[in-house]
Amino acid sequence: MKNHGTNHIHVPPENGPVAPRRSRWEQSWRLMKKNRLALLGLVIFVLFFVLALTGVWLTSGTKPSIDPSLVRLPEKLRPPLSTPTLEVLRPEQIPALGIYLLGTDELGRDVFARMLQGAWVSLTVGFVAVGISVLVGILMGGLSGYYGERMVRVNLVLVFFFFLVGTGFLTSGNLVLGAALCFIALALAALSRRKTLHRHPYFRFLFAGTFSVDTLIMRFVDIMLCFPSFFLILTVVALLPPSIYNIMIVIGLTSWEGTARFVRAEFLSLREQDFVTAARALGVNDMRIIFRHMIPNAIAPVLVSATIGIAGAILTEAGLSFLGFGVPPPHATWGNILSDGKRFIFDAPWLTFVPGFAILIVVLSFNLFGEGLRDILNPKLRERY
Amino acid sequence: MDILLSVQDLKVYFRGDETVARALDGVSYDVRKGETVCLVGESGCGKTVSALAILALIPRPPGEIAGGKILFHGKNLLDLGEEEMQKIRGSQIAMVFQEPMTSLNPVFTVGDQIKEAILVHESIGQAELHERCLQLLRDVGIPSPEERIKDYPHQLSGGQRQRVMIAMALGCNPDLVIADEPTTALDVTIQKQILNLFAKLQRKRGMSLLYITHDLNVVSNIADRIYVMYAGVIVEQGQRSAILKDSRHPYTQGLLASLPHRSKRGGTLHSIPGTVPDPAFKPRGCPFHPRCGYAIETCRVEFPGLCDYGDGHLSRCPVLYGRRDNHENTKE
Numbered sequence: 153m154k155n156h157g158t159n160h161i162h163v164p165p166e167n168g169p170v171a172p173r174r175s176r177w178e179q180s181w182r183l184m185k186k187n188r189l190a191l192l193g194l195v196i197f198v199l200f201f202v203l204a205l206t207g208v209w210l211t212s213g214t215k216p217s218i219d220p221s222l223v224r225l226p227e228k229l230r231p232p233l234s235t236p237t238l239e240v241l242r243p244e245q246i247p248a249l250g251i252y253l254l255g256t257d258e259l260g261r262d263v264f265a266r267m268l269q270g271a272w273v274s275l276t277v278g279f280v281a282v283g284i285s286v287l288v289g290i291l292m293g294g295l296s297g298y299y300g301e302r303m304v305r306v307n308l309v310l311v312f313f314f315f316l317v318g319t320g321f322l323t324s325g326n327l328v329l330g331a332a333l334c335f336i337a338l339a340l341a342a343l344s345r346r347k348t349l350h351r352h353p354y355f356r357f358l359f360a361g362t363f364s365v366d367t368l369i370m371r372f373v374d375i376m377l378c379f380p381s382f383f384l385i386l387t388v389v390a391l392l393p394p395s396i397y398n399i400m401i402v403i404g405l406t407s408w409e410g411t412a413r414f415v416r417a418e419f420l421s422l423r424e425q426d427f428v429t430a431a432r433a434l435g436v437n438d439m440r441i442i443f444r445h446m447i448p449n450a451i452a453p454v455l456v457s458a459t460i461g462i463a464g465a466i467l468t469e470a471g472l473s474f475l476g477f478g479v480p481p482p483h484a485t486w487g488n489i490l491s492d493g494k495r496f497i498f499d500a501p502w503l504t505f506v507p508g509f510a511i512l513i514v515v516l517s518f519n520l521f522g523e524g525l526r527d528i529l530n531p532k533l534r535e536r537y
Numbered sequence: 538m539d540i541l542l543s544v545q546d547l548k549v550y551f552r553g554d555e556t557v558a559r560a561l562d563g564v565s566y567d568v569r570k571g572e573t574v575c576l577v578g579e580s581g582c583g584k585t586v587s588a589l590a591i592l593a594l595i596p597r598p599p600g601e602i603a604g605g606k607i608l609f610h611g612k613n614l615l616d617l618g619e620e621e622m623q624k625i626r627g628s629q630i631a632m633v634f635q636e637p638m639t640s641l642n643p644v645f646t647v648g649d650q651i652k653e654a655i656l657v658h659e660s661i662g663q664a665e666l667h668e669r670c671l672q673l674l675r676d677v678g679i680p681s682p683e684e685r686i687k688d689y690p691h692q693l694s695g696g697q698r699q700r701v702m703i704a705m706a707l708g709c710n711p712d713l714v715i716a717d718e719p720t721t722a723l724d725v726t727i728q729k730q731i732l733n734l735f736a737k738l739q740r741k742r743g744m745s746l747l748y749i750t751h752d753l754n755v756v757s758n759i760a761d762r763i764y765v766m767y768a769g770v771i772v773e774q775g776q777r778s779a780i781l782k783d784s785r786h787p788y789t790q791g792l793l794a795s796l797p798h799r800s801k802r803g804g805t806l807h808s809i810p811g812t813v814p815d816p817a818f819k820p821r822g823c824p825f826h827p828r829c830g831y832a833i834e835t836c837r838v839e840f841p842g843l844c845d846y847g848d849g850h851l852s853r854c855p856v857l858y859g860r861r862d863n864h865e866n867t868k869e
Contacts, residue, residue: 301598425639426634426635426636426639426640427639427640427641427642427643429594429634429640430632430634430640430641430702430705431642432592432594432626433592433594433626433627433631433632433634434626434627434631434653434654434657434705434706434708435622435623435624435625435626435627435628435657435658436623436627436653436657437620437623440657444653445642448642448644448645449642449643449644
């Protein structure tokens with residue numbers, strides 16, 4: 153491995169011929185091209201992205217060119233590629249393409265238009281939810297990996313405890329007790345900053361260590377993982393007002409544990425690396441070491457798991473919509489098209505198969521792309537080409 | 538000459554569950570301005586710990602500075618807080634590490650890393666920064682720096698990486714460079730180049746160099762003064778010629794005798810019997826006595842004091858000091 157920088161070991165004469173140098177992106181692209189399936193995944197992903205964007209453009213606004221919510225009762229459950237019966241439709245009801253590309257549903261709405269509208273929802277749910285989960289995961293994993301051995305002191309636990317109970321009383325209406333507890337918490341926090349207290353015989357116990365940061369965070373991760381997350385999401389979504397953003401946030405906040413574990417593991421090994429010590433010896437501070445030196449080194453597995461996580465989030469959203477907890481109607485998503493269609497599965501199989509296949513293909517493409525990305529980001533494979 | 542760095546009776550302990558490893562057990566040494574000082578010793582004798590201690594990079598816990606002073610420009614570094622230390626690291630005291638392969642961050646270009654080393658301490662414009670970075674690369678002898686500046690560490694050879702590390706260390710014109718076995722991981726030919734580079738840079742910039750190594754060949758090339766360490770204590774110190782030609786400590790003599798000589802081709806290489814004691818279970822008395830051919834009963838109980846041979850040549854072996862008048866040839 154060490155000396156594969158082939159053309160740079162023997163220093164060429166100043167103006168002599170030098171082998172062409174490739175940038176990081178070029179190298180990545182070459183690796184990508186070798187992996188046909190990953191390339192396919194990428195192409196489908198890009199297509200899907202473009203489709204979703206045009207879908208938003210075509211189906212939104214007051215007079216959309218393709219209206220997903222236009223009801224044409226006489227034209228219900230028409231199979232894909234059928235031509236509209238022009239006699240029963242008003243001119244504005246005729247689909248923009250001239251045919252029902254993917255058929256119509258039980259209200260005569262154009263499934264193609266609804267699929268287009270739903271594509272954007274799936275995409276944003278995937279990206280935003282995974283974005284949230286990756287951010288939380290990196291933060292938690294990074295703290296746990298880098299500061300893991302630090303102890304949480306008694307005073308912090310007490311402050312937190314009083315504050316929690318205090319706010320609990322405040323919200324439940326017991327204002328005096330709540331305010332008193334919050335005040336104790338604040339006073340304790342302020343007192344803890346006094347250096348002299350550290351050696352005081354009665355108050356020294358406040359600064360004794362209880363448990364490590366690592367224990368705190370990783371046991372919390374374990375607890376989160378113990379919940380069957382789909383049912384947790386169901387419960388939370390049932391309690392919150394139905395909205396696409398709530399779903400994104402809830403999916404994001406229930407799926408960060410894997411990322412946190414990844415990042416923690418990476419940080420534990422990176423922390424001991426020489427280049428981290430070298431950076432510290434140059435006077436680089438902790439935050440800069442974490443964000444500039446360690447996270448870029450730890451990001452590869454996170455990116456891979458994120459790509460696969462996007463597929464998972466799309467599936468979760470589809471599942472929620474299928475169960476009727478997802479995006480509120482009349483907005484279409486792939487999940488609720490599927491769920492509405494299941495009642496007509498024998499009469500109108502396209503209502504279930506079209507969104508089903510769409511989900512299958514998109515999720516599959518994300519997974520393939522994710523695996524390809526793992527190969528690309530692996531520096532051991534990189535240098536060979 | 539002015540004393541730049543003065544380590545006085547430094548004690549660094551590492552606490553285990555039941556044991557305390559005394560990695561440094563009262564080490565004192567000075568580095569003067571513009572001088573090259575070598576710390577010599579076997580693996581595990583505390584050389585690296587003493588370097589890390591200067592920069593306050595000892596992991597705490599389990600490490601702990603149990604006593605002593607580190608005076609740099611007359612100021613005790615042990616009294617400084619983390620933020621003040623960060624200002625000193627890199628800008629006034631820089632360090633070059635042993636493994637050039639792993640001491641560079643694999644995801645950034647060489648240029649980015651050198652620039653960062655400067656930017657941490659100084660705020661200068663991009664153009665000037667770039668120019669300074671190129672100049673540093675030229676100074677450390679990297680050919681066509683305009684090209685190399687865009688390279689990632691894995692594209693460079695070991696020697697070039699070590700040169701980059703040196704360039705990073707020199708980024709802010711430090712007064713003191715600590716080099717922790719910078720040539721150990723390199724080929725002999727590259728070693729020589731790096732040593733010459735150090736010598737050249739030192740002449741040019743007038744900085745002090747604290748060079749940590751186990752390789753006496755290297756020492757004989759560059760050192761002004763030498764400190765020989767064993768099991769967390771300095772056992773002998775003095776000018777280069779005094780240590781190399783007229784060593785007065787059995788350990789140093791053993792090290793010197795272990796060097797392969799071209800003249801003694803075919804003979805068996807000398808080696809010091811035994812190994813460095815576990816820092817958690819050091820022998821009583823002189824730490825070297827279990828391996829020492831001169832050991833007498835006193836060595837087992839009494840920690841040896843420093844014996845003065847004049848001209849700064851001190852040795853922690855009263856046995857040899859007692860024999861100094863009638864010693865005909867202490868070197869075997």
